[in-house]
Amino acid sequence: MRYCRTCRRHLAVDRRVCPSDGSPLQRLPDEPPRPGDWIDNRYALDAHVASGGTSNVYLAYDLERDETCAIKVLRPDLASLSSMVRHFFDEATISRSVRHPGVIPSREAALSDSGHFYLAMEFHTADRLDAILDKRQRLTYDEGIVLARDLLGILRAVHAEGVVHLDLKPENLFVSPSRIMLFDFGSAVRAGLQEDGSVPLYGTPEYMAPEWILHREATPAADLYALGIVLFEALTGTLPFQAADPVDVLHQHVHTPFPIERLRGVLPASFQGRFLWFLASLVEK
Numbered sequence: 001m002r003y004c005r006t007c008r009r010h011l012a013v014d015r016r017v018c019p020s021d022g023s024p025l026q027r028l029p030d031e032p033p034r035p036g037d038w039i040d041n042r043y044a045l046d047a048h049v050a051s052g053g054t055s056n057v058y059l060a061y062d063l064e065r066d067e068t069c070a071i072k073v074l075r076p077d078l079a080s081l082s083s084m085v086r087h088f089f090d091e092a093t094i095s096r097s098v099r100h101p102g103v104i105p106s107r108e109a110a111l112s113d114s115g116h117f118y119l120a121m122e123f124h125t126a127d128r129l130d131a132i133l134d135k136r137q138r139l140t141y142d143e144g145i146v147l148a149r150d151l152l153g154i155l156r157a158v159h160a161e162g163v164v165h166l167d168l169k170p171e172n173l174f175v176s177p178s179r180i181m182l183f184d185f186g187s188a189v190r191a192g193l194q195e196d197g198s199v200p201l202y203g204t205p206e207y208m209a210p211e212w213i214l215h216r217e218a219t220p221a222a223d224l225y226a227l228g229i230v231l232f233e234a235l236t237g238t239l240p241f242q243a244a245d246p247v248d249v250l251h252q253h254v255h256t257p258f259p260i261e262r263l264r265g266v267l268p269a270s271f272q273g274r275f276l277w278f279l280a281s282l283v284e285k
Contacts, residue, residue, distance in 0.1 A: 001027075001028045001079075001080045002014075002015075002025040002026060002027050002028065003025065003026045003028055003085075003111065003115070004018040004020070004021070004023050004025055004026075005023060005024075005026060005111060006018065006021050006023035007020055007021055007023070008082075008085075009082070010028075010080060010081075010082055010085075011025060013025075026111060026115050027115050028076065028079050028080060028115045029076055029114065029115045029116065030076055031076060032056050032073060032075065032076055032116070033045055033058070033073060033114065033116055034048075035047050035048055035058065037114075039060070039071060039112045039114070039116065039118055040110070040112050040113055041063075041113075042062065042063050042064055043060045043061070043062055043063070043069065043071050043118075043120065044060060044061040044063065045058045045059075045060050045071060046058070046059045046060055046061060047059045049070075052184070052186065053186075054074060054075060054078055054084065054088070054186055055072050055073055055074050055075055055088075055186065056072070056073050056075065057070055057071070057072050057073075058070070058071045058072075058073065059123065060120075060123075062120070068123045069107070069120055069121060069122065069123050070120070070121045070122065070123045071118055071119070071120055071121075072106075072118060072119040072121065073116050073117065073118045074088045074116070074117040074118070076116075079115075079116070079117055085117055087186075088109075088117055088119070088186070089109050089117075090188075091106065091109075091119065091185045091186050091188065092105075092106035092108075092109035092119050093109075094161075094163050094185050094188045094190075095183075095185040095188075097161045097163065098157055098158050098161050098163060099157065100153070100154055100157035100158070101179060102150060102153065102154040102157075102179055102180055102181050102182055103154060103157065103158065103181070103182055103183075104121060104122055104124070104174075104181055104182070104183040105121070105122075106119040106120065106121050106185075107119075107120045107121060107122070108120040121183070124174050124176070124181065126174040126175055126176035126181065127174070127175055127176075128170065128171060128172075128173060128174060128175070129147075129170035129171075129173040129174075129175050129230075129234070130169075130170035130171045130173075132170075132175060133170060133233070133234060133237065137237040138234060138235055138236060138237035138266070139234045139235060141235065141266065141267055141268055141271065141275075143234075144231055144234055144235045145275075147180065147230075147231065147234060148227070148231055148278075150179065150180040151168075151173075151180060151182070151227055151230070152227070154180065154182050155168075155220070155223050155224070155227065158182075158223070159191065159220040159223070162190055162191045162192075163185075163188055163189075163190060163191060164188060164189055164190070164191050164218045164219060164220060164222055164223055165182065165185060165187070165188050165223050165226075166187040166188055166189060166202050166203045166212065166218065166222060166223070166226075167184060167186065167187035167188075167202065167203045167204055167207070167226075168182070168207060168223050168226035168227060168230060169204050169206070169207045169226065169229075169230060170230060170233065170234070171184075172184045173230075186202075187202035187203050189202070189218045190218070191218060191219055191220060192218065192219065201213070201216070203226075205246040205249040205250055205253075206229065206239050206241065206242070206249055207225075207226040207229045207230070208222075208225075208226075208250060208253055209221065209222035209225035209226065209253070210225075210253050210254045210285045213250050213253060213254055214254060224282050225282060225283055227282055228258075228279050228282030228283035229283065231279055231282075232262075232263065232279065232283075235263060235266050235267070236262055236263060236266055238262075240258055240259050240262075240283075241253060241256065253285075254285070258280070258283045258285075260276060260279065260280050260283075263275075263276060263279065264276070
């Protein structure tokens with residue numbers, strides 16, 4: 001498979017130039033880059049740090065900035081799909097459109113000389129919320145209030161730009177002593193979008209809102225629902241809906257009453273009424 005940088009088309013042809021505009025064609029490799037490789041003679045890949053549904057993330061050194069960064073590379077099996085490439089580049093545009101200290105934007109989005117679609121981002125050493133929960137099981141009530149406050153501020157900025165993140169979860173949250181940071185806009189779309197069901201159901205089953213599951217309606221309410229799930233998990237140490245089959249989890253989001261009463265055992269009695277009402281409003285179906 002080859003790709004034309006000028007007309008941004010994929011071509012299953014064995015030729016060096018695009019038949020439409022005469023531009024040189026870039027061959028798309030079958031394998032992801034490896035630690036030790038260079039991206040565009042600027043980014044030295046030091047280590048593979050994570051794999052997601054659509055990409056691989058590397059710790060890298062930015063020669064031009066003389067600092068450590070993160071490089072996110074689209075998986076080769078998805079790089080041959082025009083829709084996935086467009087959505088991958090949209091991630092960079094969307095993340096840069098949100099102006100908030102709690103949002104980590106992409107610095108650069110490009111097709112490398114080696115044929116890999118990549119995003120360059122800031123690298124942070126703060127702990128992810130999922131790692132904190134794995135170690136401590138759950139947060140205190142006071143910590144949960146701070147988490148709720150900071151995430152509401154971030155989501156307000158995201159939604160003000162007409163964006164719905166669609167993958168708010170502990171794995172996508174950095175927690176530092178001074179702030180909470182939201183990253184990975186790989187599932188984000190423009191608010192008001194209603195998909196026709198022919199595209200992937202973006203997001204993670206355990207945090208998906210019922211209306212997104214049923215109708216693919218991308219509205220800020222979907223992120224607020226996910227916020228409710230995150231707060232429930234952070235305070236109780238468990239997810240509200242779990243099953244071995246992800247389809248069963250989606251079914252529970254749509255049809256099973258939210259187990260709000262499980263919060264009573266972890267909340268101070270004087271705050272149960274107000275906080276339970278707040279969380280119940282977030283996860284209302």
